[in-house]
Amino acid sequence: xxxxxxxxxxxxxxxxxxxxxxxxxxxxxxxxxxxxxxxxxxxxxxxxxxxxxxxxxxxxxxxxxxxxxxxxxxxxxxxxxxxxxxxxxxxxxxxxxxxxxxxxxxx
Amino acid sequence: xxxxxxxxxxxxxxxxxxxxxxxxxxxxxxxxxxxxxxxxxxxxxxxxxxxxxxxxxxxxxxxxxxxxxxxxxxxxxxxxxxxxxxxxxxxxxxxxxxxxxxxxxxxxxxxxxxxxxxxxxxxxxxxxxxxxxxxxxxxxxxxxxxxxxxxxxxxxxxxxxxxxxxxxxxxxxxxxxxxxxxxxxxxxxxxxxxxxxxxxxxxxxxxxxxxxxxx
Numbered sequence: 001x002x003x004x005x006x007x008x009x010x011x012x013x014x015x016x017x018x019x020x021x022x023x024x025x026x027x028x029x030x031x032x033x034x035x036x037x038x039x040x041x042x043x044x045x046x047x048x049x050x051x052x053x054x055x056x057x058x059x060x061x062x063x064x065x066x067x068x069x070x071x072x073x074x075x076x077x078x079x080x081x082x083x084x085x086x087x088x089x090x091x092x093x094x095x096x097x098x099x100x101x102x103x104x105x106x107x
Numbered sequence: 108x109x110x111x112x113x114x115x116x117x118x119x120x121x122x123x124x125x126x127x128x129x130x131x132x133x134x135x136x137x138x139x140x141x142x143x144x145x146x147x148x149x150x151x152x153x154x155x156x157x158x159x160x161x162x163x164x165x166x167x168x169x170x171x172x173x174x175x176x177x178x179x180x181x182x183x184x185x186x187x188x189x190x191x192x193x194x195x196x197x198x199x200x201x202x203x204x205x206x207x208x209x210x211x212x213x214x215x216x217x218x219x220x221x222x223x224x225x226x227x228x229x230x231x232x233x234x235x236x237x238x239x240x241x242x243x244x245x246x247x248x249x250x251x252x253x254x255x256x257x258x259x260x261x262x263x264x265x266x267x268x269x270x271x272x273x274x275x276x277x278x279x280x281x282x283x284x285x286x287x288x289x290x291x292x293x294x295x296x297x298x299x300x301x302x303x304x305x306x307x308x309x310x311x312x313x314x315x316x317x318x319x320x321x322x
Contacts, residue, residue: 001199001200001201001202001215002197002198002199003198003200003249003252003253009184010172010175010176010179012191013175013179013184013187013188013191014171014172014175014191014241014245015245015249016191016192016194016195017175017190017191017194017227017238017241017242017245018194018220018242018245018246018248018249019194019195019196019198019220019222019227019246019249020195020198020249021195021196021197021198023195047200047202047215047256048252048253048256050252074202074213076213076256076259076260078252078255078256078259080164080168080252081165081168082172083172083175083176086165094157094259094262097262097263097266098154098262098266100266100270101150101266101269101270102147102150102151
């Protein structure tokens with residue numbers, strides 16, 4: 001299994017230094033062919049797809065669509081904070097999930 | 108009062124069948140409830156792990172980004188871009204799946220992510236120590252990220268299973284069982300009614316027969 005990244009220039013540099021070959025800029029992916037590109041990534045035997053939080057918001061529709069139609073549990077899409085730090089006004093989807101499942105919030 | 112099942116004839120056969128179904132539904136309800144409780148307790152453990160992994164990743168990323176910014180300042184963005192392109196390699200990690208209460212969760216092995224300095228592939232002449240630190244930081248972050256991905260997927264899997272089980276438990280508790288109960292009661296009442304009817308009929312016949320005899 002491989003790791004892939006979609007993010008801004010700094011994240012791409014950093015994770016390339018760590019050895020991630022499939023590191024793409026958000027600007028490279030987004031646009032008309034975004035859907036095909038993401039689909040291609042999904043069919044490429046990737047285990048984890050890291051996306052920066054800002055990048056995720058730009059590619060939200062495409063990623064969610066691809067995620068819905070994937071086979072099995074791979075790849076796992078993981079949002080990571082970028083250089084500017086985590087987004088403060090974002091609702092954490094995991095937090096929501098936990099709240100919904102357990103019925104109350106766990107600090 | 109819950110609705111009764113449609114198309115049920117008030118016969119003794121049907122009553123027995125319904126009673127059997129009722130027993131099964133109650134048994135299933137109990138089992139599912141136990142499954143739900145076990146899943147929730149498992150979920151709590153996984154949530155704890157998730158929180159730890161998340162803070163770990165955030166902390167490590169912050170440190171890594173700090174070193175990255177320093178490297179950019181020291182060596183220049185363009186140079187850094189070239190160096191980073193040299194440093195790429197294939198990361199292969201094994202994924203196995205574990206079964207927790209019927210939920211498949213991934214287990215990932217990350218032995219080969221952190222490299223030695225000399226394995227990164229870029230030259231030492233045109234680079235400096237900060238680059239090494241940055242690369243090391245990001246590699247360590249990557250290990251934590253893989254861990255986080257593993258835990259996050261378990262949280263998701265178990266959460267959806269908990270929801271499914273909850274729905275089933277509630278459906279049994281609030282719909283299926285009351286409906287069966289109501290139907291059983293309905294049939295019992297109906298059968299008593301029939302019994303009374305036939306008893307009365309017999310009495311009437313007896314009376315009319317006696318009247319005939321006395322004539």
